[in-house]
Amino acid sequence: MEPATKTSTSQVRIQPHEAAEVWAAVGRLTDNRDLDTLTPDEFVDLANELTPHLPADVRRRVVEYRRYAPDGDVVLMRGLLPEDVTFPRTAAAPWAPATGTAQGAALLLTSVTVMLGEPFNYASLYDGRLVQNMVPVRGMEFTQTSQSSVGMLDWHCEDSFRDDRCDYAGLLCLRGDGSAASRYAQAKDVRLAPETVAVLREPRFHVRPDPAHVLPGQTPLRRLPILSGSKSAPEIAYDMHHLAPIDDADAEAAGALRDLAECLNKVAISHVMERGDLLIFDNKRVVHARTPFDARFDGTDRWLMRTMICGSALTFRRWGQRIPV
Ligand SMILES: O=C(O)CCC(=O)C(=O)O
Numbered sequence: 001m002e003p004a005t006k007t008s009t010s011q012v013r014i015q016p017h018e019a020a021e022v023w024a025a026v027g028r029l030t031d032n033r034d035l036d037t038l039t040p041d042e043f044v045d046l047a048n049e050l051t052p053h054l055p056a057d058v059r060r061r062v063v064e065y066r067r068y069a070p071d072g073d074v075v076l077m078r079g080l081l082p083e084d085v086t087f088p089r090t091a092a093a094p095w096a097p098a099t100g101t102a103q104g105a106a107l108l109l110t111s112v113t114v115m116l117g118e119p120f121n122y123a124s125l126y127d128g129r130l131v132q133n134m135v136p137v138r139g140m141e142f143t144q145t146s147q148s149s150v151g152m153l154d155w156h157c158e159d160s161f162r163d164d165r166c167d168y169a170g171l172l173c174l175r176g177d178g179s180a181a182s183r184y185a186q187a188k189d190v191r192l193a194p195e196t197v198a199v200l201r202e203p204r205f206h207v208r209p210d211p212a213h214v215l216p217g218q219t220p221l222r223r224l225p226i227l228s229g230s231k232s233a234p235e236i237a238y239d240m241h242h243l244a245p246i247d248d249a250d251a252e253a254a255g256a257l258r259d260l261a262e263c264l265n266k267v268a269i270s271h272v273m274e275r276g277d278l279l280i281f282d283n284k285r286v287v288h289a290r291t292p293f294d295a296r297f298d299g300t301d302r303w304l305m306r307t308m309i310c311g312s313a314l315t316f317r318r319w320g321q322r323i324p325v
């Protein structure tokens with residue numbers, strides 16, 4: 001088993017002159033427009049136009065990751081944002097519209113992730129904004145949402161309560177915080193007794209909706225196995241706080257969940273996101289978390305932008321819209 005001190009599965013370093021060239025292309029394509037006036041489809045179309053301007057190595061590595069993930073289910077790109085670009089104050093909410101140079105960062109993030117499929121968001125999450133801000137929010141410090149800070153954001157996959165949850169998510173860091181480590185654990189690194197794995201592969205669990213979603217009425221609990229898929233590329237659906245055995249008396253299932261939580265901590269990969277880091281993870285094969293950090297709420301707090309990606313053209317066409325309900 002790999003030691004827990006690993007920092008990432010795969011890294012791509014973007015050179016300063018490459019980042020400057022891409023940023024210049026962002027400027028040309030934006031052409032002084034307010035990108036917030038574009039529809040989500042128009043925004044993604046524009047991001048697609050930016051993609052050919054990305055460094056060839058970035059494009060090659062993203063396609064390789066999508067096809068074979070040869071170096072693992074998490075990929076980290078570093079140095080995507082030029083050092084001399086300044087960003088506005090950290091957004092005040094996940095759904096706050098990007099302004100000024102932050103619009104360019106959102107476009108850049110989308111130009112990379114669009115190589116994996118269709119960027120989307122649910123109408124129920126953060127006002128359905130395509131690019132969301134992962135920022136601390138006052139009063140939300142101890143929640144199990146991206147708005148938390150002094151509280152640990154525990155192990156989860158994005159939106160396990162939906163069977164059409166995203167295939168990938170991309171996180172671009174505009175402003176880092178030295179104490180906040182993003183943590184990842186890959187399903188393929190999980191080592192458990194065969195009988196525990198067998199329990200986790202049975203649909204003996206159900207998951208509650210993520211509290212970050214604004215949902216009408218009672219959403220039914222989704223019944224699911226925690227582990228699925230092939231042995232060589234296993235899939236995982238996990239949310240430490242919102243998942244439980246369907247049967248309260250199912251001690252075997254509860255025990256398997258405990259063993260899994262312990263194992264995830266052992267195989268965790270940690271990375272402190274710095275400005276210009278773009279982290280992409282496979283939401284079907286990786287669970288993630290974030291360690292506590294202090295928020296000042298003064299415009300200088302940690303700021304990541306996130307997009308979620310649907311890798312299936314079929315699912316995307318079924319939704320019939322980029323912001324499905
Ligand atoms: O802030 C991070 O590193 C991850 C945030 C996250 O996982 C979330 O908002 O769901």
Ligand SMILES: [Fe+2]
Nearest residue numbers: 156157158288
């Ligand atoms: Fe998350």
